[in-house]
Amino acid sequence: MNNRIQKTLDERKIGDTKVELLTFPIGQLFEEKEKINRKILNVIYILCMKERPIPRIPFKDLQKCTDKIVLLFSDEVAEWALDINEKKIEIKRVAQTRFYKEYKKKNYNSFVKWRPDFDIPIKRSYALYDARKKNAEYIWLLDDDIIISQDNYFRAIRAMVGGKGIVGFHVTEYPDMSIMDHAKRIVDHHNARISMTGSCMFINVKKVRGYFPYVYNEDLFFFMQQPFQNVVSGGTIRQVERTSWTDFERIRHEQLGDFIYNVYKSRFLKLNTGMIDWKNEKKEQLEQLNRLYETVSDEMVKEAVGVAYEATKYIDIYEVEEFVNNCQFADWVYRL
Structure with a gap:
């Protein structure tokens, strides 16, 4: 590993598995440990789904941190939420709002068809919109798992x-x-290289710009719209077990966001430099996927890689360029 990548990655051991945390140019670990006991959060927004169980963090614990909790559902509400009758907990059906319809119309892309119910970017963008309406300064966006x-x-x-x-x-x-x-980790025995996520995100509403694009990895693209010294990682957290490589519709849908972010991540790691040639980047990623398909022995992963390969072939470079232009990334993104 070269010196630049060593400065970029923070290696951790989780059980028997080594992971490398990508901490440059965004995601630097914030190490200050002084406790602040006063309540500063104005609103906690929890991204919920009808088919998922109650959020893993109990409401009684969250209510100690804020005066308002907003549960964001798409349209239909989960059964566990139907009996909630507390003034401090609000239930919002985002799909019934004017914001939802305008957002989908304005931010449509060709990969939405693979997963039309995907609404995480809409919920996160709605939370920012709602927080500004409420004149909230400090908010917490939290996934339910x-x-x-x-x-x-x-x-x-x-x-x-x-x-x-x-x-x-x-x-x-x-x-x-x-x-x-995921396939590289299996075939090439790479440690997992993990970027900071927005699944648990504290935001000073008055200090952020931009929005969450309607694409997978929308949280990473949101981070890339900010001054990088303004964005830090609070450390490592856990989420419930996931096996996303078994959901082929999800894989198809995620390829557009994965393709774009993988290009930028290679520059954050200094594996590639210079101006981005999206056509060539697509060719290189297809070659990598093809190599992995020919090499991996796990049949489920092999089939998943094949699905990713076919979806990547579908990517329209003009659509990619339009997406990147609309995101209006911060200047530092283009200087790396």
């Missing part, structure tokens, strides 16, 4: 009070990674 320690929480609050715009976290157990990275 995330588990966070008290130390993580206090570190995030300290970073917020210290002036940071966003505190995300690195998910080390069952992290969301591209099928290409």
Whole structure:
């Protein structure tokens, strides 16, 4: 591993598995451990789904951190939420809002058809919109399957009070990674290289710009719209078990976002430099997927790689260029 990559990655051991946390140019670990006991969060937004169980962090614990909790559902509400009758907990059906319809119309891309119910970017963008309407300054966006320690929480609050715009976290157990990275881990025995995620994200609303694009990896693209010194990681957290490589419709849908982010990640790691030639990048990723398909022995992973290969062939370079232009990434993204 060259010196630049050593400065970029923070190696951790989770059980018997080594993972490398990508910490440059965004995701630097915030190490301040001083506890702040005062309540600063205005609203906690929890991204919920009808078919999923109640959020892993109990409401009674979350209510100690804020005066308002908003449960974001798409349209139909989960059974466990139907009996909630507390003033401090609001249930919002995002799909019934005008914001939802306008967002989908404005941000459509050709990969939406593979997973039309995918609404995480809409919920996150709605949370920002709603927070601004409420004149909220500090908010917490939380996926319903995330588990966070008290130390993580206090570190995030300290970073917020210290002036940071966003505190995300690195998910080390069952992290969301591209099928290409998953296959490389098996074939090439690479450690998992994990970027900071937005699945547990503290935001100073007044210090952020941009939006969450309607594509997989929308949290990473949101981070790339911010000044990088404003975005830090509060450490490592856990989420419930996932086996996303068994869901082929999900793999097809994720390829557009994975393709674009993999190109930028290679530059963050200094594996590639110079101006981006998207046509050539597509050719290179197809070659990598083809090599992995020919090499991997696990039949389920092999089939998943094949699905990713076919979906990547479908990517339209003009659509990619339009997407990148619309994101209006921060200047540092183009200087690396």
